[in-house]
Amino acid sequence: MVRELVKEGVEVFGGFRRGGAARLWRLKEMSLEDSIQLVELDLNDMHSLIEAMKISRPHEVYHLAGHSYVADSLRHPNVTMEANTIGTLNVLVAVGVAAPEARVFLASSSEAIGQSVAGAPVSETSLPAPRNPYGLAKLSVLHLGRIYRETQGLHVASGILFNHESPWKDRSFVTRKITVNLARLAIEGGPPMALGDLSAERDWGDAEEFVGAMRAIIRHDPPEDFIVSTGKLTSVRTFVECAARAAGFDPHFEGEGLAERCVDTESGLELAVVSPKYFRSNPTPALRGDCSRLEEAVGWRPTTSVEMLASRMIEEDKKRWIRGEHNV
Numbered sequence: 133m134v135r136e137l138v139k140e141g142v143e144v145f146g147g148f149r150r151g152g153a154a155r156l157w158r159l160k161e162m163s164l165e166d167s168i169q170l171v172e173l174d175l176n177d178m179h180s181l182i183e184a185m186k187i188s189r190p191h192e193v194y195h196l197a198g199h200s201y202v203a204d205s206l207r208h209p210n211v212t213m214e215a216n217t218i219g220t221l222n223v224l225v226a227v228g229v230a231a232p233e234a235r236v237f238l239a240s241s242s243e244a245i246g247q248s249v250a251g252a253p254v255s256e257t258s259l260p261a262p263r264n265p266y267g268l269a270k271l272s273v274l275h276l277g278r279i280y281r282e283t284q285g286l287h288v289a290s291g292i293l294f295n296h297e298s299p300w301k302d303r304s305f306v307t308r309k310i311t312v313n314l315a316r317l318a319i320e321g322g323p324p325m326a327l328g329d330l331s332a333e334r335d336w337g338d339a340e341e342f343v344g345a346m347r348a349i350i351r352h353d354p355p356e357d358f359i360v361s362t363g364k365l366t367s368v369r370t371f372v373e374c375a376a377r378a379a380g381f382d383p384h385f386e387g388e389g390l391a392e393r394c395v396d397t398e399s400g401l402e403l404a405v406v407s408p409k410y411f412r413s414n415p416t417p418a419l420r421g422d423c424s425r426l427e428e429a430v431g432w433r434p435t436t437s438v439e440m441l442a443s444r445m446i447e448e449d450k451k452r453w454i455r456g457e458h459n460v
Contacts, residue, residue, distance in 0.1 A: 133194060133343050134159065138167045145188035147173040147197065158300045175219030178226060185230035192350055193236045195223045198269075201304055202243060203412065205266035216269035217276075224280045224288070237350040238290040240274040242335070242361070242419055243267035245292070253363055253422035256292065263414055274357060287355045291346055294361035294421045297441055298339035299448035307336065307445065310372055310404075312458065314379040315449035317403060324402040328410030330369040330385075330392060333418035337362045338436035345423075348430040361421025362434045371442060372404055378443035379450070 137144050146168045148156065159165045171187055173180040175197060185193075198216040199205065205212040220238060227234055245254050246261025262268040274290050281288040301308040306327070313325035337360070345360045369385065372394055376383035382397040394404040427433045452458045 134164050144168045178222050181226035182230045185226050190234045193234050196239050202266045205264050209265035212265045213269050217272040220273045235287040235350050238273050238277045240290045240292045241270035242294040244271035247417040253420045255422045289349045289355040290357040291360045294335040296337050296339040296342040299445045310375050311445040311449045314375050315453045318379040319453045324405050326407035333365040333367045335361050335420040336366050338441050341434050345432045348432050358426040359421045359423045361423045363420050365420050366438045374439045374442040378446040
């Protein structure tokens with residue numbers, strides 16, 4: 133987001149919480165640390181949010197902060213609900229107090245939506261049915277945006293975001309876990325990575341393209357809520373295959389169930405194995421989104437394939453591994 137706004141010549145302010153400076157590695161890696169003005173804030177501290185609004189005097193507010201790891205939301209539901217629900221409420225209140233003319237973008241999630249009928253894509257009118265605290269919190273984000281739009285007159289729009297990946301994704305997410313480990317295996321070798329259900333499917337898109345959608349949504353009149361997705365499902369197995377080929381391997385899957393593994397045909401190197409440790413107890417169903425309303429409204433549609441995305445992620449992770457910066 134920062135990179136695209138800077139390209140436009142926009143003055144960018146970014147909020148960070150005390151003790152979170154180590155998480156600014158993405159700005160440094162993209163050489164953007166001098167292109168953004170950092171403002172210390174806490175989503176649970178209304179005073180700091182109001183002060184941040186007064187300092188920055190924003191025309192646009194992109195609220196992307198929060199807890200986004202689904203598995204953690206089951207272990208720490210209170211933290212997830214407080215950060216994602218109360219945090220969003222505090223942002224909206226602060227905007228109303230200190231920057232009522234600003235346009236606001238809120239990041240909701242496909243995790244708030246229920247399973248579609250017979251595998252059909254879900255849309256903005258699909259019934260909500262969150263299956264974890266994260267999904268419930270993101271459903272509240274969607275409704276809070278609508279409430280403040282309709283009752284307070286704020287320009288609030290939400291993106292119901294499906295999975296969006298990039299080389300700067302946290303390595304705790306499965307796509308980045310895959311590319312980090314394949315980069316390691318390509319450069320140093322070592323033991324295979326352990327994954328969960330290889331048949332699990334997600335509607336995976338390119339985070340950089342999704343940023344374009346966010347900017348289009350916040351600038352659209354009147355403010356509305358839109359699905360942002362690719363409309364295509366990709367399995368973990370397929371993503372491993374795409375990323376492995378990008379890393380220079382010739383991947384081959386053999387075995388079934390917990391005995392399934394991925395091996396490089398040429399060298400015999402074991403790339404991935406299955407572990408029950410990484411199976412979810414209450415998995416999210418495979419959902420694909422219908423972003424046709426967004427295309428009709430602003431002309432946005434995804435163009436990056438999973439193969440292209442995996443290749444770009446592998447390229448960056450191999451560079452990090454060579455530089456000795458693979459722990460980010």
